[in-house]
Amino acid sequence: MxxxxxxxxxxxxxxxxxxxxxxxxxxxxxxxxxxxxxxxxxxxxxxxxxxxxxxxxxxxxxxxxxxxxxxxxxxxxxxxxxxxxxxxxxxxxxxxxxxxxxxxxxxxxxxxxxxxxxxxxxxxxxxxxxxxxxxxxxxxxxxxVDKKEVNIADSINLDAMTIEDEYVGPALEDGKVTLKFVTELMEFYKQQKKLHKKYAYKILIDVKAYLQKQPSLVDIKVADEAKFTVCGDIHGQYYDLMNIFKLNGLPSETNPYLFNGDFVDRGSFSVECIFTLFSFKLLFPDHFYMSRGNHETLDMNRMYGFRGEVSSKYTSQMADLFTEVYNWLPLAHCINSRVMVMHGGLFSKDDVTLDDIRKVDRNKQPPEDGIMCELLWSDPQPMMGRAPSKRGVGCQFGPDVTNTFLQRNGLDYVIRSHEVKNDGYEVAHDGKCITVFSAPNYCDTMGNLGAFITMNGKDLKPNFTTYEAVPHPDVKPMAYANSFFNMLCQ
Known part of the structure; x- marks a missing residue:
């Protein structure tokens, strides 16, 4: 300067x-x-x-x-x-x-x-x-490095974990998530109670096994008259997640959802959010979808609270297992071959195709550049062309970049999340790039609305529902964040 x-x-x-x-x-x-x-x-x-x-x-x-x-x-x-x-x-x-x-x-x-x-x-x-x-x-x-071959999920001995007589919470049935289980779990969490570690570990192991079989880009088919919902960042705001389900109905085979990353961190009910979402994933695997966000990563979890929360409510071993599971979350979804959904945004190069995304080896922490990094970190900008990212990772991309990507891949528009918006959503790039953010009054300070998008399979026209934050127990955001980092950011 x-x-x-x-x-x-x-x-x-x-x-x-x-x-x-x-x-x-x-x-x-x-x-x-x-x-x-x-x-x-x-x-x-x-x-x-x-x-x-x-x-x-x-x-x-x-x-x-x-x-x-x-x-x-x-x-x-x-x-x-x-x-x-x-x-x-x-x-x-x-x-x-x-x-x-x-x-x-x-x-x-x-x-x-x-x-x-x-x-x-x-x-x-x-x-x-x-x-x-x-x-x-x-x-x-x-x-x-020493334990490179050790797979945490495979090393967990569920049989050695006993369910104590005094535990009166929800229970898996024959080791499976049922609608009864997830309904009871949501109520249990509202009372600030903790799921038994045996069930928590089982959910993580089963989710990992399912996700490992999925491609990095998941194709979703929505029937013409069927409704489909896309939600943005939740960030550990459990009671606001419950409000989404109250407003829009619980996930089911006739009410499918896609949650577009950043389920955890910042908010101090991240454990409750992620186990609820993973339970629905196991219950309705073909009608409930989850994309990886930039906060489903080790560095973010270490600084912004999730790792501390899991270690406090369970164990550091479970925190390590979460890292292992997050590595297998899909990076993007494509609805009816017409709408692409990813957490962050588009790319520093114009030649990226949907097949390139499908081929990404995602089982790792995101690199500092390339397709995987940009899917999790990039942001749109109003100006044409590209600019270095305000976040220091990924890139900023203009309307021309969005148009080129859509034309190359035969798409109508993209949905992404990743940024707080006052109205809970923002329509940019001539309607071709939509941001949706579902954590209202983010961190109890931002005063923003939350939003989710609904559409039908026929025209895929986005409809926006906005809502205010609901009350939650008196546990402040970032309660489990790295205390030294918190102090630096004061």
Missing amino acids: ATNEEITGPISQEDIEAADKLKNEANEYFKKQSYNNAIELYSKAIEKNPKNAVYFANRSIANLRLENFGYALSDASKAIELDRAYTKAYYRRAAAYMSLGKYKLALKDFEFVTKVRPNDQDAKMKYTECNKIVKKIAFEKAIS
């Missing part, structure tokens, strides 16, 4: 004062969790005075809150460039690095602060905590 002198010479006192006023207004929006408005005003402050590191650091934390990790990283780096001694900017950049799974780079920032401020106890503590995470991850990787 060019400095102000290169454009207009020295910054006037009037611009300095105006910038500071804009920054103060932005801070008020930030306190109200109105992050987009805050970013807009921080940006205006930067236009007036591009030499103030605080404005960039403040915009960085607002972008972090919106999961715009790429922008957050860029802003924090600019703040450091402007003021090498600005500790907060290093912390912001470290949080952005950690969000992107780049823990060693985060550690370097903490290390730098401890060197320039050797008596700063807070810096020393942050360096120590980050170092623990880096060492723990290195240890986990070493173990996974």
Whole structure:
């Protein structure tokens, strides 16, 4: 970015004062969790005075809150460039690095602060905590290499798990999910009770076995007069998931659903959400579909709460098993060969076909580029062409990219999720790219509506139902998130 002198010479006192006023207004929006408005005003402050590191650091934390990790990283780096001694900017950049799974780079920032401020106890503590995470991850990787051939699902001994007499919750029948089981499970969860670990493990093992047989792109057939529902991110908001079923009916063979990724993380009822969804998957395998999202990944689960929640409610071994299961979730679905549904978006290249997606080897953590990464991470933009991702992963794609992809593959439009929208949905790219987001008042702070899409098989015209958040027990979002990461993002 060019400095102000290169454009207009020295910054006037009037611009300095105006910038500071804009920054103060932005801070008020930030306190109200109105992050987009805050970013807009921080940006205006930067236009007036591009030499103030605080404005960039403040915009960085607002972008972090919106999961715009790429922008957050860029802003924090600019703040450091402007003021090498600005500790907060290093912390912001470290949080952005950690969000992107780049823990060693985060550690370097903490290390730098401890060197320039050797008596700063807070810096020393942050360096120590980050170092623990880096060492723990290195240890986990070493173990996974040693145990490369170990399949967690195969190593679980269900017969050794006894159902205690005092357990009065839902039970599988002959080891199978039934409608009675899932109905009782949903009520049980509303009372904040826990499914027995034997049944929980059995569900995971059975879901994995089913998903392993599925292609990376699943074709869905919907009859002309049949209804089909697509839901976006749920993010551990169990009571809002129950509200979707109240508004739209329970999943069944005559009421099929597709949940489009990000079932977990952020919200603190992720375990309840995922076991309910997996139960419906086993009950109606050909009428209930689930796509992988960017939060069905190890790095996200480690930072944003799911791994901590599973370890707290069950065991770290079960958290590892979830990682194994998530690796087999399909990456995309295609409805009646006309509507493509994926969590994130389209690609950095124009030549991607549906067959290319079908051939993706998905049994892994997503790479940092390529088809799998972009299906989980990319976002649309209003401008033509492509741009680097605001998230630091995937790409941003314009209406021309969407049109080219649709024409190449004989499709009508795409549905994706991945982004909070005030109305719960957004229709972009001349109606060809639709975003649906199903977690209302995301993280108890965003104030957005949730939405889901219904259509019939004949015309596949999207109809939108929106709804507000419903009350939930007093467990805050991110309650199980990495405490050190939470502290950095304050």
